[in-house]
Amino acid sequence: MNERGKPSEVRISDLALELGLTKGTVSRALNGYEDISKKTRQRVTEVARILGYVPTTQARRLAMGLTETVGLVLPPMPSQPVNTFVSEFIDSISAALNIHGYDLLVHSVNSEESEVDQYQRLVHSRKVDGFIILRTLEVDPRVDYLLKEGFPFVTHGRTARMAEHDWFDIDGEKAFRDATSHLVKLGHQRIGFVGGGNEFFSAQLRLKGYRNIMEETYDNKISSLEQPGNLTGLGGETAARNLLKQNPCPTAILCANDATALGVIKAARELGFRIPQQLSVIGYDGIALGGYLDPPLTTLTFSIDASGREIVAMLLRRLKEPGLPVISKLASATLKLRGSEGPPT
Amino acid sequence: MNERGKPSEVRISDLALELGLTKGTVSRALNGYEDISKKTRQRVTEVARILGYVPTTQARRLAMGLTETVGLVLPPMPSQPVNTFVSEFIDSISAALNIHGYDLLVHSVNSEESEVDQYQRLVHSRKVDGFIILRTLEVDPRVDYLLKEGFPFVTHGRTARMAEHDWFDIDGEKAFRDATSHLVKLGHQRIGFVGGGNEFFSAQLRLKGYRNIMEETYDNKISSLEQPGNLTGLGGETAARNLLKQNPCPTAILCANDATALGVIKAARELGFRIPQQLSVIGYDGIALGGYLDPPLTTLTFSIDASGREIVAMLLRRLKEPGLPVISKLASATLKLRGSEGPPT
DNA sequence: TACAATACCGAAACCGGTTTCGTTTATTTT
DNA sequence: AAAATAAACGAAACCGGTTTCGGTATTGTA
Numbered sequence: 001m002n003e004r005g006k007p008s009e010v011r012i013s014d015l016a017l018e019l020g021l022t023k024g025t026v027s028r029a030l031n032g033y034e035d036i037s038k039k040t041r042q043r044v045t046e047v048a049r050i051l052g053y054v055p056t057t058q059a060r061r062l063a064m065g066l067t068e069t070v071g072l073v074l075p076p077m078p079s080q081p082v083n084t085f086v087s088e089f090i091d092s093i094s095a096a097l098n099i100h101g102y103d104l105l106v107h108s109v110n111s112e113e114s115e116v117d118q119y120q121r122l123v124h125s126r127k128v129d130g131f132i133i134l135r136t137l138e139v140d141p142r143v144d145y146l147l148k149e150g151f152p153f154v155t156h157g158r159t160a161r162m163a164e165h166d167w168f169d170i171d172g173e174k175a176f177r178d179a180t181s182h183l184v185k186l187g188h189q190r191i192g193f194v195g196g197g198n199e200f201f202s203a204q205l206r207l208k209g210y211r212n213i214m215e216e217t218y219d220n221k222i223s224s225l226e227q228p229g230n231l232t233g234l235g236g237e238t239a240a241r242n243l244l245k246q247n248p249c250p251t252a253i254l255c256a257n258d259a260t261a262l263g264v265i266k267a268a269r270e271l272g273f274r275i276p277q278q279l280s281v282i283g284y285d286g287i288a289l290g291g292y293l294d295p296p297l298t299t300l301t302f303s304i305d306a307s308g309r310e311i312v313a314m315l316l317r318r319l320k321e322p323g324l325p326v327i328s329k330l331a332s333a334t335l336k337l338r339g340s341e342g343p344p345t
Numbered sequence: 346m347n348e349r350g351k352p353s354e355v356r357i358s359d360l361a362l363e364l365g366l367t368k369g370t371v372s373r374a375l376n377g378y379e380d381i382s383k384k385t386r387q388r389v390t391e392v393a394r395i396l397g398y399v400p401t402t403q404a405r406r407l408a409m410g411l412t413e414t415v416g417l418v419l420p421p422m423p424s425q426p427v428n429t430f431v432s433e434f435i436d437s438i439s440a441a442l443n444i445h446g447y448d449l450l451v452h453s454v455n456s457e458e459s460e461v462d463q464y465q466r467l468v469h470s471r472k473v474d475g476f477i478i479l480r481t482l483e484v485d486p487r488v489d490y491l492l493k494e495g496f497p498f499v500t501h502g503r504t505a506r507m508a509e510h511d512w513f514d515i516d517g518e519k520a521f522r523d524a525t526s527h528l529v530k531l532g533h534q535r536i537g538f539v540g541g542g543n544e545f546f547s548a549q550l551r552l553k554g555y556r557n558i559m560e561e562t563y564d565n566k567i568s569s570l571e572q573p574g575n576l577t578g579l580g581g582e583t584a585a586r587n588l589l590k591q592n593p594c595p596t597a598i599l600c601a602n603d604a605t606a607l608g609v610i611k612a613a614r615e616l617g618f619r620i621p622q623q624l625s626v627i628g629y630d631g632i633a634l635g636g637y638l639d640p641p642l643t644t645l646t647f648s649i650d651a652s653g654r655e656i657v658a659m660l661l662r663r664l665k666e667p668g669l670p671v672i673s674k675l676a677s678a679t680l681k682l683r684g685s686e687g688p689p690t
Numbered sequence: 691t692a693c694a695a696t697a698c699c700g701a702a703a704c705c706g707g708t709t710t711c712g713t714t715t716a717t718t719t720t
Numbered sequence: 721a722a723a724a725t726a727a728a729c730g731a732a733a734c735c736g737g738t739t740t741c742g743g744t745a746t747t748g749t750a
Contacts, residue, residue: 090432720724
C-alpha cells in the first residue's frame with residue numbers, strides 16, 4: 001500500500017485521470033456544483049471513496065485564500081501552575097473548532113520575543129484567520145496591536161477597550177458580591193480580600209464586587225483589609241500573613257483565585273488558624289483539586305467548556321461577517337459551597 | 346495602511362515588480378541561493394524589509410511539499426482533571442517546535458468519532474508531518490494505525506510495540522522501587538498499592554517496581570495489598586476503603602498517580618486515619634497543588650518541560666531522517682519528600 | 691582576438707487544489 | 721427544421737510561493 005514512510009496518496013489529478021475528466025470538473029463535482037450532472041457527481045464521489053481521495057488541506061486553503069485556523073498564544077504560566085483551566089479550555093475550543101472544520105494552532109512565547117511579536121508573526125505569515133486571547137490586561141498590548149491591524153479576535157476577559165472588540169467574560173463583580181454577601185449573612189464583619197495584580201482587569205472587577213457589598217453593608221470601607229496579590233499561591237501566603245497579624249484580624253478572607261486561596265490557607269494553618277472555625281476562606285476558579293482539600297475549598301465556579309464553546313461561536317461569527325457590530329457576552333459564576341467557610345466564632 | 350479588516354499584505358510578485366526582477370529571482374535571493382549576486386541579494390533583502398514582506402506560509406509549504414506542523418490529539422480527560430500536565434506539556438512542546446519553525450496543531454476527539462479516526466483524518470488531509478502521542482496504552486490503536494501507515498510519531502510512554510517506534514518515558518518501575526524502598530526503610534511492612542487501569546502500560550510498570558521491592562524484601566507478595574484504580578480521585582477513594590478495612594491494615598499506601606493519592610487521603614481521613622502518623626501516602630506526578638495539602642503530598646516528580654523538549658527533538662530528528670533506527674529515551678523521576686509519609690507507629 | 695567557462699538572472703513548470711469563462715452537445719421553443 | 725436555451729464539461733487562469741533549466745553578458749584562458 002505504501003512504501004517507506006508516507007502513505008501513498010491520491011491527488012485530484014489522479015482522480016481526474018482515472019475518471020477521464022479534468023481536475024476542474026472533479027473539483028466541482030466533489031463540491032456539489034449544480035453545473036455537473038447528478039450522474040457524474042455520483043460517479044466521482046464513488047471513485048473518490050474507493051481510491052481514498054482526500055483533498056490536501058494546504059492546497060485547498062491556498063486556493064481559497066483562507067487558513068481555517070485559529071491561533072492561541074499561551075500566556076506565560078506561573079512556575080507552579082495549579083489550575084487546569086488552560087488544558088480544559090484548549091480541549092473545549094479545539095473540539096468546537098474542529099466541528100466547523102477549523103484547526104487550533106497553539107504557540108507559546110519563547111523568552112527572546114515579546115508576546116506581541118508572536119502575534120505579529122502569526123498575522124504576517126498568514127497562519128491564522130483569528131485569535132483567541134486569554135488573561136486580558138486592562139491595557140492589553142495584544143488587543144492594541146490586533147485592533148490596529150484590524151485583525152479578528154475574541155478575548156476571554158474584558159479590557160479598557162472592550163467597546164471596540166468582541167469579548168466573553170465571567171461576571172466577576174457579581175460573583176464577588178455574591179460571595180461577600182454570603183459571608184456577611186454568616187455574620188462576618190471583618191472580611192479580608194486578597195486580589196490579583198492591578199493590571200488584570202478581572203482582578204479589579206472582583207475587588208469592586210467585594211467593595212460594593214462592604215460599603216453597602218458597613219458603610220465605611222477598611223482599606224487595610226484589602227491586600228494585593230499576584231494570583232499565585234506564594235502571593236496568597238504573603239498577603240495572608242499581612243492580614244492575620246492585624247488586630248482585630250479578619251474572620252474571613254476572599255481570594256481573587258483558587259491558587260491564592262491555597263496560599264492563604266497554608267499560611268493561616270502555619271499561624272495556627274483552624275479553617276473554617278477561626279477563618280473562612282473562599283476562592284475563585286472552581287479547580288477540581290479544591291474538593292480534595294481538608295476542608296474542601298469553597299469557591300466560585302463556572303463552566304470552562306461552555307466558555308470555550310461560546311468564544312469559538314463568537315469568533316466564527318466574526319470571521320464569517322467581519323462587518324458585524326461588536327458582540328460580547330457576560331456569563332455568571334456560581335458559588336460552590338464546599339466547607340471552607342462558616343459562621344465566625 | 347490597511348483598509349477594513351485585513352492588513353494590506355505584500356506578495357512576492359509585488360516585491361518582484363518593485364525591484365524589476367522576476368519572482369523566481371526574488372525567491373532565490375531571499376533564500377540565499379549562490380547564483381544570485383551578493384549585490385542583488387542585499388538589495389532584495391533591503392526592499393523586502395522596507396515593504397514588510399513576509400512569505401505566505403501556506404504557499405511556501407505547498408510548494409515545498411511539507412507542513413512543518415506537528416499534531417497533538419488530546420486524549421479524553423477525566424471529568425475532574427486535577428493535573429496540569431497537559432497544559433504544561435503543550436507549553437513546552439509548542440515552544441520547542443516554534444524555535445525550529447514548526448507549528449503545533451491541537452485536536453481533540455469529539456464524541457462522534459473514534460480517536461483513530463481523528464488521526465486518520467489528519468494524516469490523509471496532510472495537515473501534519475508527525476504526531477506526539479500521550480497516555481499510551483499497552484495495546485494502543487493509535488500506535489497500531491500510525492505504524493501501519495508508516496507515519497512518523499513519538500510517544501510519551503511505552504507500548505507493547507515499543508521496539509518498533511520512537512518513545513520517551515519516565516522510568517516508573519525504578520520510581521516505584523525507590524518509593525517502596527523508602528517506605529521499607531522507614532519501617533513499613535504492610536505497604537498497599539493503588540494502581541491504574543491495566544490498559545495503561547505505565548501503571549503496570551509502576552506496579553512492577555512496587556512488587557520488585559516487596560518480593561525482594563518480604564519474600565512473599567500479598568496480593569490483597571494491591572488494589573486496582575483508574576487514575577482518578579474517585580478510584581483512589583474506593584481503593585483506599587478496600588485497603589483500610591483489612592485487618593491488619595496497611596500503614597502506607599503507594600498511589601499510581603497524584604489524583605489517586607488525593608482520593609486515598611480523602612477516604613482515609615473520613616475513616617479517621619491521621620496522615621502521616623497512621624498512614625503514609627505517596628503519589629506520582631508531582632502536581633504543584635500537592636504542596637498545598639496538609640500535610641503536603643510526597644510524590645514522584647519529573648520535569649515536564651524537559652520531557653517535552655526531548656520528545657520534540659526526537660520527532661524532529663525522525664522527520665529529518667526517516668531512515669533512522671528506532672530511538673528511545675528513559676528518564677527518571679525523583680522522590681520528592683514533602684511530608685505525607687513517615688515511620689509507622 | 692577568438693573560445694570556453696563562469697556568473698547572474700529570466701522563463702516556465704510545479705505544488706494541489708478552486709473558480710471563471712467558454713465551448714460543445716442536448717433539449718426546448720417557435 | 722432552424723433558432724434559442726439549457727445542460728454538462730473542458731481549458732486555462734489563479735492562489736503565492738519554490739525550483740529547474742536555459743540563455744546572456746561577463747570574465748578568464750589560450
